Each structure stands twice: as structure tokens, then as C-alpha cells.
Amino acid sequence: MKPDTKRRLLDGTLETVRRGGIAAVSARSVAATAGVNQALIFYHFRSVEELLEAACRQATEERVALYRERFALASSLAQLLAVGRELHEAERAAGNVAVLAQLLAGAAGQPRLAAAVAESLATWTAEIEAVLDRVLGASPLADLADVPGLARAVAASFVGIELYDGVDPQGAAAALDALDQLSVLIDVFDDLGPVARRALAARTRKARRTRVP
Amino acid sequence: MKPDTKRRLLDGTLETVRRGGIAAVSARSVAATAGVNQALIFYHFRSVEELLEAACRQATEERVALYRERFALASSLAQLLAVGRELHEAERAAGNVAVLAQLLAGAAGQPRLAAAVAESLATWTAEIEAVLDRVLGASPLADLADVPGLARAVAASFVGIELYDGVDPQGAAAALDALDQLSVLIDVFDDLGPVARRALAARTRKARRTRVP
DNA sequence: GTCTATAGCTGGATAGAC
DNA sequence: GTCTATCCAGCTATAGAC
Numbered sequence: 001m002k003p004d005t006k007r008r009l010l011d012g013t014l015e016t017v018r019r020g021g022i023a024a025v026s027a028r029s030v031a032a033t034a035g036v037n038q039a040l041i042f043y044h045f046r047s048v049e050e051l052l053e054a055a056c057r058q059a060t061e062e063r064v065a066l067y068r069e070r071f072a073l074a075s076s077l078a079q080l081l082a083v084g085r086e087l088h089e090a091e092r093a094a095g096n097v098a099v100l101a102q103l104l105a106g107a108a109g110q111p112r113l114a115a116a117v118a119e120s121l122a123t124w125t126a127e128i129e130a131v132l133d134r135v136l137g138a139s140p141l142a143d144l145a146d147v148p149g150l151a152r153a154v155a156a157s158f159v160g161i162e163l164y165d166g167v168d169p170q171g172a173a174a175a176l177d178a179l180d181q182l183s184v185l186i187d188v189f190d191d192l193g194p195v196a197r198r199a200l201a202a203r204t205r206k207a208r209r210t211r212v213p
Numbered sequence: 214m215k216p217d218t219k220r221r222l223l224d225g226t227l228e229t230v231r232r233g234g235i236a237a238v239s240a241r242s243v244a245a246t247a248g249v250n251q252a253l254i255f256y257h258f259r260s261v262e263e264l265l266e267a268a269c270r271q272a273t274e275e276r277v278a279l280y281r282e283r284f285a286l287a288s289s290l291a292q293l294l295a296v297g298r299e300l301h302e303a304e305r306a307a308g309n310v311a312v313l314a315q316l317l318a319g320a321a322g323q324p325r326l327a328a329a330v331a332e333s334l335a336t337w338t339a340e341i342e343a344v345l346d347r348v349l350g351a352s353p354l355a356d357l358a359d360v361p362g363l364a365r366a367v368a369a370s371f372v373g374i375e376l377y378d379g380v381d382p383q384g385a386a387a388a389l390d391a392l393d394q395l396s397v398l399i400d401v402f403d404d405l406g407p408v409a410r411r412a413l414a415a416r417t418r419k420a421r422r423t424r425v426p
Numbered sequence: 427g428t429c430t431a432t433a434g435c436t437g438g439a440t441a442g443a444c
Numbered sequence: 445g446t447c448t449a450t451c452c453a454g455c456t457a458t459a460g461a462c
Contacts, residue, residue, distance in 0.1 A: 005445080021321025023236065027438060037447055042439060044445090104376045105318030108234025118380040125384070144398060149391025152377070152384045153370070160373025163317045164365070167331040171338070171365045178362025185357060185398065188416050203401050215427075239455060250429060255457060257427090429462075436455070444447075 006044050008034045013055040018095040021166075022106035025052065053116040056103050060120035063096055064127055071131045080135045081183045088158060088176075097162040104159060125151045141186065143201065219257050221247045226268040231308040234379075235319035238265065266329040269316050273333035276309055277340055284344045293348045294396045301371060301389070310375040317372060338364045354399065356414065 012034025016025050019033075027048050031038040045051040067087055074080040091097045100120065107114035129151035136142045157179075165172035225247025229238050232246075240261050244251040258264040280300055287293040304310045313333065320327035342364035349355045370392075378385035 019322070021318060023319055024322055026436080028436075038438095039440080039448085040446065048438070101373075101376070102318055102321065104380060105234060105315055106236055107380050108315065109232070109237055114380045118384075121377065121381065121384070141398075144394060146387070146391045146394055149387035149389075150395070153374070153388035153391050156373035156377040156385065156388050157366070157370040158373065159376060160314075160369035160371070161366070163314070163372060163376075164334065164369040167317060167320050167327045168334065171331075171334070172369065174359070174362035175366035175369050176362075178359045178366050181357060181359055182363070184416055185354075188412060191412070191416070199401060199404070203397055203404070218427080240457085241455070251456095252430085252458085253428065261456075427462105429460100431459085431461100433458080434456090437453080438451105439453105440451080441449085442447100443449100444445105 005036055005040060008036050009041060009044060009051065010055045010058050012036065013051055014059055014096075014099055017055075017099045017102050022102040025106075049110060049113055052103065052106070052113055056100075056113075056116045056120050059096060059099060060123050063091070064123050068127060071127060074131060074135060077135050077139060077141075077183075078187055080131055081180075081186075084154075085176075085180065092162065092165070097158055098166065101159045101163045105163075121152075121155060125155050128154055140201070218249055218253060221249050222254060222257060222264065223268045223271050225249065226264055227272055227309075227312055230268075230312045230315050235315040238319075262323060262326055265316065265319070265326055269313075269326075269329045269333050272309060272312060273336050276304070277336050281340065284340060287344060287348060290348050290352060290354075290396075291400055293344055294393075294399075297367075298389075298393065305375065305378070310371055311379065314372045314376045318376075334365075334368060338368050341367055353414070 009030065012030050012032075013025065016030050016033050020029075025048065027038050027041045030048075030051070031041060041048065041051055045054060070083055070087065071080075074083045088097070100117070103113070103117050104121075107117045125148075129148055132145075132147045132151055136145060136147060161172050161175050164175065222243065225243045226238065229243050229246050233242075238261065240251050240254045243261075243264070244254060254261065254264055258267060283296055283300065284293075287296045301310070313330070316326070316330050316333075320330045338361075342361055345358075345360045345364055349358060349360060374385050374388050377388065
């Protein structure tokens with residue numbers, strides 16, 4: 001037996017998605033990039049869809065474990081944003097966010113795959129949520145921000161920008177830079193005096209009233 | 214002749230993408246939903262890829278034209294955000310953002326389609342950019358925000374959230390709500406006094422210095 | 427412009443030898 | 445566990461009748 005066949009197939013799947021998108025995935029193409037016989041896909045996994053599921057899970061678990069400690073080191077919003085940017089650059093280079101984006105698109109009309117992708121995203125957002133919660137605890141933003149929702153927005157935005165990057169790399173870079181600049185706005189709130197805090201608190205309550213009558 | 218065959222095919226394409234994602238698109242499936250003979254795809258368009266291109270362009274032009282006047286009516290950030298939310302709800306219901314997201318994913322490794330999708334996104338961001346520019350003119354945020362980049366970030370985030378919605382509708386809704394809440398933060402800046410404005414200006418310069426040494 | 431028919435290919439999946 | 449060979453469905457695209 002060749003004990004690494006499963007792994008080769010999983011890696012081959014991710015590589016295939018990276019290179020040609022979800023549309024390029026087939027039992028034959030994946031087997032070719034993996035350097036493995038095509039029939040083995042159906043022996044080790046039962047179908048191409050289940051291979052995709054497994055690849056999705058593996059990629060997520062590995063990556064999240066890798067970044068968990070870095071997240072834990074961030075103790076301020078500024079630091080978190082720095083880590084986030086760094087992480088994003090690394091994922092971009094490795095092409096993992098793009099893979100998740102492609103799987104997300106491919107999940108349409110494939111309930112099993114959709115569930116796996118949803119689980120992967122949940123793993124990511126849980127991580128983001130934990131850091132946001134810890135880091136925002138001291139900030140006046142804690143009252144304003146719905147942390148669980150914010151974590152999901154962050155994850156979804158990254159995915160969108162990664163897809164955008166596929167058709168317009170310069171545009172995607174500009175989008176990232178703009179978000180980076182905008183983060184200054186959040187920093188300011190942490191440093192502002194009590195006057196501004198009270199103003200924010202008032203506006204927050206007002207906004208909540210008008211939205212939920 | 215049936216003069217609406219082209220249109221039926223274009224509509225059928227979009228409907229097929231909406232229902233089953235980009236992976237469900239084939240000459241046969243589109244022809245079936247359009248109620249048109251399969252061979253006509255290759256008569257009117259030259260290939261399935263070019264049909265997708267044309268459908269992408271049509272959907273974008275129609276929609277952008279539809280919303281241009283609504284954008285023009287917004288004269289404050291708050292109003293713009295309201296319009297944006299409304300627009301997004303409508304697009305979500307019609308499924309057009311999801312279509313764009315699917316095309317974006319399908320564009321990987323298809324240069325011609327990628328160009329068409331990039332053009333569609335450019336049309337959208339140009340519109341967003343124009344409104345942002347006008348609306349932010351009076352705000353102190355004009356100094357901080359890189360409007361072209363911000364417009365691209367907004368478009369990409371919508372796309373990401375739309376894909377997310379496909380596998381986890383509740384999560385996507387939470388993300389949208391969080392962004393909505395966060396928009397209050399921007400409003401505050403417009404209403405704040407000169408003290409806060411000076412603080413923001415100082416922080417902005419500082420951030421710019423550290424980023425571009 | 428529209429239809430039928432079909433060539434030619436690639437896809438998922440399985441049977442069975444090793 | 446791995447490989448060859450193969451079945452059959454579905455795909456793009458074209459030829460040619462109408």
C-alpha cells in the first residue's frame with residue numbers, strides 16, 4: 001500500500017481548484033495533478049463530491065490550527081488588524097482563501113458540499129469571533145458592534161475580495177488598502193475622550209430605536 | 214423568425230445560474246430553461262462561454278441603469294446607506310448579486326469570461342464610486358477614505374456575503390446586520406464637533422506616515 | 427432562423443485482474 | 445490498495461434539412 005495516496009489526492013484537489021477553479025475539478029484532472037490513478041478516487045472517497053468535502057475540511061483545519069496562536073497574541077484592535085492583514089497576505093499567496101471561495105460557489109445545488117463549506121466557514125468565523133470579542137472588550141465599540149455578525153462579515157468580505165482578485169488584481173489590492181485606511185477610524189474611537197464616547201453611545205441608542213421600533 | 218430568442222437565451226442563462234450555480238450551466242440546461250432549441254445557442258452566440266459573457270453584460274447594464282437614479286437622490290451618507298441596503302435587498306431577492314458571484318468564480322481560467330466579469334464589476338464600482346465621492350465630499354471622512362478603493366471593497370464584500378448566503382443564510386443575514394450597525398460609526402463622524410475632527414485628522418496623518426515611510 | 431441528427435469528446439463510476 | 449478496461453451519460457459543436 002501507498003499510505004499517502006489519500007493525502008496526495010486531497011492536495012491534488014486543492015491544487016486543481018487553485019489552478020483552474022472549481023470548474024476544472026474532475027476525477028481525471030485531480031488524479032493527474034495528484035499523480036495517482038483515477039479509479040482510486042472512488043476507492044478512497046466514494047465520489048468526487050465527497051473528495052471535495054474532505055479536501056475542504058482538511059484545508060480548513062490545518063490552516064485554522066496554524067493561525068490560532070497568532071490570533072491569541074493580538075491584544076488590541078490595531079494589533080489584530082495587523083495580524084489579519086498578515087494572515088490574509090499569507091493565505092492569498094498560498095491560495096487558500098481563493099479555494100474556499102471556489103468551493104463556496106461550487107456548493108450551489110450540492111447540499112452535501114454546501115454543508116462542508118458552511119462548516120469550514122463556521123470554523124473560521126468562530127476563531128475570528130473569539131479574537132474580536134477579546135479585543136473589543138475594552139473598547140467603546142463593544143456596545144455598538146455585533147461581534148458574531150461582524151466576524152461573519154469579515155470572513156465573507158475576504159472571500160469576495162479574493163474572487164475579485166481573480167479578475168482584477170489591482171482593484172482587489174485597492175479594496176484592501178481602503179479597508180486598511182478605514183481601520184484608522186476604529187482606532188480613533190479607542191483613543192477618543194469621554195465626549196466622543198458619549199456622543200457615540202447616544203447615536204447607538206438612537207440607531208437601535210429607529211431600526212427596531 | 215422569433216425575435217426574442219436571444220433574450221430568452223440570456224434570461225435562461227441567468228435563471229440557470231441562479232438555480233444551480235455556474236456548474237449547472239451547459240448548452241443543454243440553458244436551452245431547456247429558455248424553452249429553446251439547443252443548437253440555437255451556437256447560432257446566436259458562438260459558444261457557451263460567449264453566451265455567459267453576453268448574459269453578464271446584459272444583466273449588469275440593465276441593473277445599473279435601474280439604480281442610477283436612486284443613487285443620485287442620496288445626498289448624505291445615511292441616505293446612501295439606506296439606499297444601499299434597499300438595493301441590496303432587491304438584488305438579493307432577484308438573485309443578481311449571486312449570479313455575479315457565480316460568474317466571478319466561473320471566470321477562473323477563462324480569460325474571455327474574466328474580462329467580461331471584470332467589466333461588469335467596473336460598471337458597478339464606477340457607480341458606487343461616484344455616489345461615495347459626492348456624499349463624502351462634505352464629511353471629514355473624505356480625507357481618510359480612499360473612495361475608489363472603498364467602492365471596490367463594498368462591491369467585493371457584497372459578492373462575498375451573497376455567496377455566503379448560499380450555504381448559511383442566517384450567517385449572511387447576521388453579517389449584513391453587523392455592517393448596518395457599524396455604519397452608525399460613520400454617521401457619528403459627520404455629526405461630531407471640531408475636537409473629534411482634529412483628533413481624526415491627526416490620527417489619519419499619523420497612520421499615513423507609518424504606512425508610507 | 428429553427429430543427430433533427432450526430433460526430434467526437436470528456437465526465438463519473440464500476441468490474442475484475444493483480 | 446492499485447491498475448486496466450470499459451460502460452454509459454452528458455457535453456460542445458457542427459452538418460444539413462426545412
